[in-house]
Amino acid sequence: MGSASDVATVDGEEISRQEYEQALRNQQENLRNMLGENFDASLLDNPQMRTAVLENLIQQKLLRHEAGQVGLAVLDSRLTAEIQNIALFHEDDKFSYERYRELLQRQGMSPAMFEARLAGDLMRQQLLEGITGSVIVSKTVADKIASLSETKYEINRASINPEQYINQAVPDETVIQSYYDSHRQDFTLPERVRIEYVVLSLEELAKQEQISDEEIKKYFDEHQDEFGQAEERRASHILLTVPVDATEEQKAAIKAKAEQILEQVKQDPDEFPELAKELSEDPGSAKVGGDLGFFARGLMVKAFEDAAFEMQPGEIRGLVETPFGFHIIRLAAVKDVDVAKFDEVKEGIRQTLQRQKAADRFGELSEDFSNIVYEQSDTLQPVAQMFNLPVQQSDWIDRNSKEPSVVANERMLQAIFSESAIRDHYNTEAIEVAPDTFVSARVLEHHPASAQSLGLVKDKIIELLKQQIAAETTEEEGKQKLAKLQAGEADDSLEWGEPVEISYTQKRGGDEEILHALFQTDVEKLPAYTGIKTNKGSFDLIRINQVKVPATESESSQYTLLINQLQQVHGQEELNAYLAGLRQRYEVKIKPVEESD
Amino acid sequence: MSAYDFEEQEKIDRLKAWWSANGATLLLTIVVFAAAVVGTRLWNHYKGEQAQQAADLYTVLQQQVEKGSELVKITDAAQLLTQGFPESGYASRAALIAAHSAVQAGNNQSARDMLQWVLDHTEEPEVKDLARIRLANVLVDEGKYDQVLSLLNAQHGASFTGLYADLRGDALAASGKTDEARAAYQKALDSLDTQGAYRNVVQMKLDVLREHQ
Numbered sequence A: 001m002g003s004a005s006d007v008a009t010v011d012g013e014e015i016s017r018q019e020y021e022q023a024l025r026n027q028q029e030n031l032r033n034m035l036g037e038n039f040d041a042s043l044l045d046n047p048q049m050r051t052a053v054l055e056n057l058i059q060q061k062l063l064r065h066e067a068g069q070v071g072l073a074v075l076d077s078r079l080t081a082e083i084q085n086i087a088l089f090h091e092d093d094k095f096s097y098e099r100y101r102e103l104l105q106r107q108g109m110s111p112a113m114f115e116a117r118l119a120g121d122l123m124r125q126q127l128l129e130g131i132t133g134s135v136i137v138s139k140t141v142a143d144k145i146a147s148l149s150e151t152k153y154e155i156n157r158a159s160i161n162p163e164q165y166i167n168q169a170v171p172d173e174t175v176i177q178s179y180y181d182s183h184r185q186d187f188t189l190p191e192r193v194r195i196e197y198v199v200l201s202l203e204e205l206a207k208q209e210q211i212s213d214e215e216i217k218k219y220f221d222e223h224q225d226e227f228g229q230a231e232e233r234r235a236s237h238i239l240l241t242v243p244v245d246a247t248e249e250q251k252a253a254i255k256a257k258a259e260q261i262l263e264q265v266k267q268d269p270d271e272f273p274e275l276a277k278e279l280s281e282d283p284g285s286a287k288v289g290g291d292l293g294f295f296a297r298g299l300m301v302k303a304f305e306d307a308a309f310e311m312q313p314g315e316i317r318g319l320v321e322t323p324f325g326f327h328i329i330r331l332a333a334v335k336d337v338d339v340a341k342f343d344e345v346k347e348g349i350r351q352t353l354q355r356q357k358a359a360d361r362f363g364e365l366s367e368d369f370s371n372i373v374y375e376q377s378d379t380l381q382p383v384a385q386m387f388n389l390p391v392q393q394s395d396w397i398d399r400n401s402k403e404p405s406v407v408a409n410e411r412m413l414q415a416i417f418s419e420s421a422i423r424d425h426y427n428t429e430a431i432e433v434a435p436d437t438f439v440s441a442r443v444l445e446h447h448p449a450s451a452q453s454l455g456l457v458k459d460k461i462i463e464l465l466k467q468q469i470a471a472e473t474t475e476e477e478g479k480q481k482l483a484k485l486q487a488g489e490a491d492d493s494l495e496w497g498e499p500v501e502i503s504y505t506q507k508r509g510g511d512e513e514i515l516h517a518l519f520q521t522d523v524e525k526l527p528a529y530t531g532i533k534t535n536k537g538s539f540d541l542i543r544i545n546q547v548k549v550p551a552t553e554s555e556s557s558q559y560t561l562l563i564n565q566l567q568q569v570h571g572q573e574e575l576n577a578y579l580a581g582l583r584q585r586y587e588v589k590i591k592p593v594e595e596s597d
Numbered sequence B: 001m002s003a004y005d006f007e008e009q010e011k012i013d014r015l016k017a018w019w020s021a022n023g024a025t026l027l028l029t030i031v032v033f034a035a036a037v038v039g040t041r042l043w044n045h046y047k048g049e050q051a052q053q054a055a056d057l058y059t060v061l062q063q064q065v066e067k068g069s070e071l072v073k074i075t076d077a078a079q080l081l082t083q084g085f086p087e088s089g090y091a092s093r094a095a096l097i098a099a100h101s102a103v104q105a106g107n108n109q110s111a112r113d114m115l116q117w118v119l120d121h122t123e124e125p126e127v128k129d130l131a132r133i134r135l136a137n138v139l140v141d142e143g144k145y146d147q148v149l150s151l152l153n154a155q156h157g158a159s160f161t162g163l164y165a166d167l168r169g170d171a172l173a174a175s176g177k178t179d180e181a182r183a184a185y186q187k188a189l190d191s192l193d194t195q196g197a198y199r200n201v202v203q204m205k206l207d208v209l210r211e212h213q
Helices: A017-038 A047-069 A076-085 A097-106 A111-132 A139-150 A173-182 A202-208 A213-222 A248-267 A269-279 A302-308 A339-375 A381-387 A410-416 A419-423 A454-486 A511-519 A557-585 B002-035 B037-067 B071-084 B089-104 B108-121 B125-141 B145-152 B158-174 B178-191 B198-210
Strands: A006-010 A013-016 A152-160 A192-201 A232-241 A291-296 A316-322 A325-335 A431-434 A437-447 A500-502 A528-533 A539-548 A588-590
Touching: A006 A017, A006 A047, A013 A017, A013 A047, A017 A047, A047 A111, A047 A557, A047 A588, A076 A111, A097 A111, A111 A557, A111 B037, A111 B089, A139 A557, A139 B125, A139 B158, A139 B198, A152 A454, A152 A511, A173 A454, A192 A202, A192 A339, A192 A381, A202 A339, A213 A339, A232 A248, A232 A269, A232 A302, A248 A269, A248 A316, A248 A325, A291 A325, A302 A316, A302 A325, A339 A381, A339 A437, A410 A431, A410 A437, A419 A437, A454 A528, A454 A539, A500 A511, A511 A528, A511 A539, A511 B198, A557 B125, A557 B158, A557 B198, B037 B071, B037 B089, B071 B089, B071 B108, B089 B108, B089 B125, B108 B125, B125 B145, B125 B158, B145 B158, B158 B178, B158 B198, B178 B198
Parallel strands: none
Antiparallel strands: A006 A013, A006 A588, A152 A500, A152 A539, A192 A437, A232 A291, A232 A325, A316 A325, A431 A437, A528 A539
């Protein structure tokens, strides 16, 4: 209601709601392409995604605005060159203006609109490329990073695992009680409901549409071109043309002459080619005895076609009047349609027709659906009966449930957990959870959020505490052993693994935390020792046997590659700072988003 | 290809000659026009023309860079913009690009001059902040750590805090002030984009400083 026409302003320039909606649709399309079957329309129904799309629009506007402010311009020659380079507009490897116009028209755009948009893109590009393409990183730092990245540590690891301490860990009662008291929230069951629901979807309605075999045949006949080979017929004709400005008398005379020829042909059909050659005023076919060859529907004038497709092979018919004049037609042959083909496509046609029929009425039906669940708000039966849809029931669900999938939609769950749905057991409004899919639900049973007593969760707590204690013991033990190793004492209880080589350039997943520890370790005297708490819960002791620091060769290709990478990541950070700076400098106003339902 | 080279070089030479002959007169004319209210439309027209000319020159510069031309050609092309259209965004960008090329060619003096020009002339605050970062990087290599630190003390946009702290760390680390360098890198980590890849680089530099505790 009364939604303003713009969603934000950037230094006074508006971003229209239309632009924003279009951007959301584009984003949705991208996601659909990226995720395929996993695509879920509710991905877009979350505020973060909407904010991200809007921020992106704002950024584009800002950059375009700034480019104008600092006096950038797009040369006509550049614009022309860019357009002519777009392969989509090429025909025979050359830019085709026709194709350009046509493709744009299909997108509902004029060349001027497209050119303005492209010019905007080029302006933004010019604003940024000079900045991102000119990064300078000092050689001092580059050399250091190159050397650190290439530094190879040869290490052994020995893990101290918490499992061995689990059984010794016995938490006492007071600890259990205080854990329960301070984690009460974790042991609360969320508010849950069991619901019944009805889904009205175009898909389902289509299945219910009755389509007769006649309708299918009719569609098949009228859309022959969609099903491969269409029926073709071969005919000959003799034409006597009637001039456009002929008088009635002239026309009658021509007709009389034509009838005379028709008599002649009927008496002696074999004479047809000869007569056609002699008398037909269709010069093209006259030469070959009136033969027109095979043709399908849609190629001849209507009256001619109707006649030709009604006749039997060998039959002679006349006079057939068309805008050209009077025809005498002889049907030579019929090339039949492949009947098997009809059976092959029959089901496909049925579905197409079902979908068409359902789609025609869907707007109206979904409105009825919405009205009925609202008017008879304490039952879903009427709407289920009216549309012949099942009333389905769910298991217990909470606000974060992912099943059943038609209900796992932010707006739907909000409606289900609303006061009127829970307290009064009213139907929820009909919500479009996906394109052409409406759902209304009704709460059957409700469990408020409830705390679980200590008795119920005690075992779980003990298990948690045991693990906690074991983890603490592991770390303590590990640190003690590490201290001893660092002091030069041997420890026979440790089982060292095979030596491995590790460096930033060859790092694998999980190596990052080890590398941090290695770099922080003093390796003046080898072997050196360090230790880390891993994310798997163990404490790993690390023995450094060898450190290979490469000599920096600033000529090597490896070095160049590394410097390029470094410049790139530095450039990315610079770009972020630049963009954030623009965003802070200009006044950007975002209108609060109104729920559009 | 060689024909193109010649054409571009000629274009540059021609524009240079034109500028030295007409530049001053033109400036004078502009001032007169701009002062008069009736001149506003002409002024706008003139601005549009200027933008087009600057864009044209900028294209020439980009082509020189793409081709890997000698530094002097790139610098010449950039100077046409810095001298002819100092207020244009193209001039600042041209200078940044020329500075980058200069560093690659090992000509720090030229790089410093270009970056200093940006600092003195650009009207884009973010570009000024960037130019300072790049100048500081050149100075680090020249061992002028005090200059780096005082350069980085200048007021800058909030979004540049992380990068400035990082560079301060570089200068401090290079001059042996390990504790201060560590604090600077830590500050950088606290302000840099948490998703960005660059923070890993900073983390690396910080880690290795602990080695000498």
